[in-house]
Amino acid sequence: MNTTSMTLYYSPGACSLAPHILLEETGADYRLVEVSVAKGQTQEDEFLKINPKGRVPVLAIGSRTLTEVPAICWYIGAAGKGLIPADALLRAGVLEWFNWLSGTLHAVAFGGKWRPQRFVKDTALFGDVQARADDNLRDGFAYIEARMVERQWAVGDEYSVVDPYLFVFYNWARKIGVDVAQAYPAWHAHARRIAARDAVRRACDREGLR
Structure with missing residues (x-):
């Protein structure tokens, strides 16, 4: 490289x-x-x-x-x-996370929340798009929480390229007023481990x- x-x-x-x-x-x-x-x-x-x-x-x-x-x-x-696992199945797990985080949680859920104009032209419908985005965000956050229960890192047993990306969405969740520590304790604990790293x-x- x-x-x-x-x-x-x-x-x-x-x-x-x-x-x-x-x-x-x-x-x-x-x-x-x-x-x-x-x-x-x-x-x-x-x-x-x-x-x-x-x-x-x-x-x-x-x-x-x-x-x-x-x-x-x-x-x-x-x-x-x-930062990228050697095992082929774990590498596929990295791609699985990346596809969902970028294509669903970011583009669809946060996209609908912050930029409803990307989904509909009629400004009168923006509120409906944002309300549905809130549902999608809750579902997404619950999915992350379920995946992170009793886990240290997102893929396998080691810190990988996925973990900093999850940290971005943790920060965004807090930005929109979500009490992540209360609602999603496993995800919160994961974010605290990331935040403690010198590079972060x-x-x-x-x-x-x-």
């Missing part, structure tokens, strides 16, 4: 936090470029030339770019350090997250 010319385009607290943490975990040589979602910078022409999807994260490796959290996290994890603290400090 070429670690001499990587650039991570990120927005503070966005899903780009997951690859940011993994870059710190692997000790990669990289630089950060902030592209604020809140300020609309992902929709500016300069960034759209880098990623026409208008989304973070983007990982630039020399003249090539990767988009989408699962792909970027897999690439970083391939550097070694045990460094990434959160650099993004101004507390």
